[in-house]
Amino acid sequence: MTNMKKPSFNDTMLILVFAAAILAMPLWLDPFGGNYPDLLQKFAIYGIFAIGFNILFGLTGYLSFGHAAFLGVGSYAAVWSFKLLTMNAIPAVIFGVLFAGLLAAIIGFLSLRRTGIYFSILTLAFAQMSYNLAYSVLTPITNGETGLQLARSDPRILDKLFSDGPASAGLPSTELFGETMSGYPGFYFCAVLLIIGFYISLRIFRSPFGLMLKGIKSNQNRMKYTGLNTRPYMLTAFIISGMYAGLAGSLLAVTDPLAGAERMQWTASGEVVLMTILGGAGTLVGPMLGAGLIKYFENIFSSFDDSVLQQAFSFLPDSVLEIVVPVVGLFVGSGWHLTLGLLFMIIVIFLPGGLVEGFRRIFNYFTSGGGKAETQSVEAHNQAGE
């Protein structure tokens, strides 16, 4: 944080490495069995969600338990854009971000009157209200339990304006100027937005605005006595963070055009908190790591079942196998949440700084005892990772 003049060399490197790593994910995730488009899209989308959440939680320390509401609104707005205007992804994303930002402005304006756990409960209450309303009264907009889906009879005004050919059979698919937004193109679309999102978050972290937010986290009382009105700073951070969530939500709809209320439930809010903490709240790359790891485990672990396990442990004698398979089976398949809960406890207990903190410790462990030059390189690393 000492080098705040312009994006420094370190930051440029960081963004380049980040971009390269994200775009090359199909390559380096292949050996881990993570190279299929659905999963890659999820990495990118939840990465955006977590990075945005981190702008609020990581910088200001305000723990929102209601970010899922913005995710859901983003999805609904995007699907409506597909239904009413066009199957093009760009307007969908724009509407998703806008509506989420609008909702965040309202919820933030009210919730930010309180701090600490009162703030958390307020955001939780607002999100649960959105969720319950989406299920009940707002059914005309959300299509209730079934979820909002595309239909052949949708107006799609803009699409009809530009093509007069007869509507093709079946549902149209989302696209970006002719390119279908499923599979790898969909991933690359999300990845580009993730990189942009990461860049913006980096700039926020390094800006005076970010510094002020860190000040609020560190000592809000002193912050007020420096003459700063903290409210607009907090509200801006909240809205930006909500817009990231809206972007993530709209991308969920872009890659799979349906939206359901369960996206707004508080468990979804809890998930993004987990991701951020797991990776390391307040660090730049942590939330992305956390999001990737959780989504990876979710996909890999939940796909295991007893027959897969039988095969995996087939080298064991039968008597041992009979014990091992059910025990391991508790942790995988539908029981993968158990693994998640345990992982989560372990991280909070032993590594409150998250994975980034862990890497830092390992890095310091291997470089400690060296000369001054090495200490400096640790500092440089810290800056890059922060």
Next chain:
Amino acid sequence: MGDLVLHLDNINKSFGGLSALSDVNLHVEEGTTHAIIGPNGAGKSTLLNVCIGRLKPDTGKVTFAGEVLTGREPHEITQLGVARVFQTPEIFQEMTLLENVMIPAFSHRDGAFRLNANKLLSKQGEIRDEAEHILEDVGLKDMMLTEAGSLSRGDKRRLELGMCLILRPRLLLLDEPTAGMARHDTNQTIELLKKIKSRGMTKVIIEHDMHVVFSLADKVSVLARGQIIAGGDPQSVREDPKVKEAYLGGAH
């Protein structure tokens, strides 16, 4: 001596029936150092909290340079040019000294909300120079990249003073700036406060170390049991029999 700049008129404040301040009137001249002394529990900190807007008085009002401070938000009061050093240093523990000082520098410049980061970024050089300068003033420049939480109590106090000075306040309120300090640290702080005396800001100091009071103050007011019982220049207060009684016959 200059004009009267800070007025406390008929301040009353009680906590659940217990009167902490009763009918306090205090007027401070511009550019002077005004000390408020008194035995423990006399209401000194309450008085300061009323000044800075942390507590709302039951009756009465506080005026500074023609502006009513009573009922305003802390950040508004600070923007009017009132800065405060707390009894336990309020600093940004997890940040470097440089950041600690740069944050108020930004606030001072942009107390009103602006998100125009790029424009500010170009000013960072300037703000950083200013911050380093202030750190030099308070004697902490060689430690500017260390974390504030690791400082000694005396250094934390100095840092907090620096954070207030960078706001270029017209009125500086100090709540026992040498409480809990060793003699050596106390003398250093006195020197520092003397050094900034030349900057023409008005200072109100709460203190019960007489050594500090008589080294710094131009005027002294004595607060006992929530009332001002004496006031004037240090010499006359020292000889006032009422003061002796309050200190010797009172709480001590």
Next chain:
Amino acid sequence: MDAIFIQILNGLDKGAAYALIALGLTLVFGTLGIVNFAHGALFMLGAFCAVTFQKIITISVKVRDEGVTAFVAYKEQPYLETWFGDTGRIIIDYSVPLSIILAIPLMLLVGYVMERGLIKHFYKRPHAEQILVTFGLAIVIQEIIKAYFGANPIPQAAPEILAGSANVGSWVGLGDNLVYPWWRLIYLCFSGIVIFAVFAFLQFTTYGMVVRAGMRDRETVGLLGINIERRFTVVFAIAAIVAGVAGVMYTPILPPDYHLGMEFLVLSFVVVVVGGMGSLGGAVLAGFLLGIVQSFASMNEVKDIFPGIDQIILYLVAVVILLVLPRGLMGRAGVMDD
């Protein structure tokens, strides 16, 4: 009038459950300074104590069904019935209230292990970390229960004698058609007794006095040379037992499933915060208040005017109270202000 009366009664039983969970939550928060997101899981564990107890006492053996004469038929007969005849049958009938006998020591053990094993390491950690670690624990408990008992709700019957409804209306001089299930009435009385017991413990025992002092000023009490840590363990265990027995008794009203705890947790947190963090009276008051409010909002007459109000009313009330009263109904200044 009848309608209003019955809605109040309906609200009270749900409110009683909220109040009991919130009571433990706020007790733990007030004394230990811990925000326990696993508290709902304790409620759920209590409910599953009832399920387990019932399973144990109805372990059955296959016997000849004498009722069928046309051919040789078999039926399952619990050992208890085989051994003790009608007494056994009565024990099985009363399995829910009797399972409190199992729940109390079990919850005591769970509370003790949880506090000693995990919570005590988090006294000095930030609230956010406490929330996260207990949240993780809640997931773990929930998943273990799911693995053993499956994902479906398991209905528990109230004792047969209490299966019907009480004619509450005639008692208070209102219409005869005003009925209220016996078991809910029992639940109300039961929660009243538990709440009273907790308050009495805090008010009239020296042990409780220290705990109350700890709620006001933990550090000073610690400085007095009182072994505050041991008392913390006891307080946590009490909170666990209260949540547990509340869960046991609630099973006939709502068949327990593994995520019962989470549902109640979110609402109980709203209750605690509305009551004011650290205020026991506030928690109880807010619990009953929100229960009644919710019950009124689900009346058709109200729903016609404000569609969907029943879905959001609790949160709406919580939001309004928090915005108008920054520390909830009865919260003290200085608690959780950071």
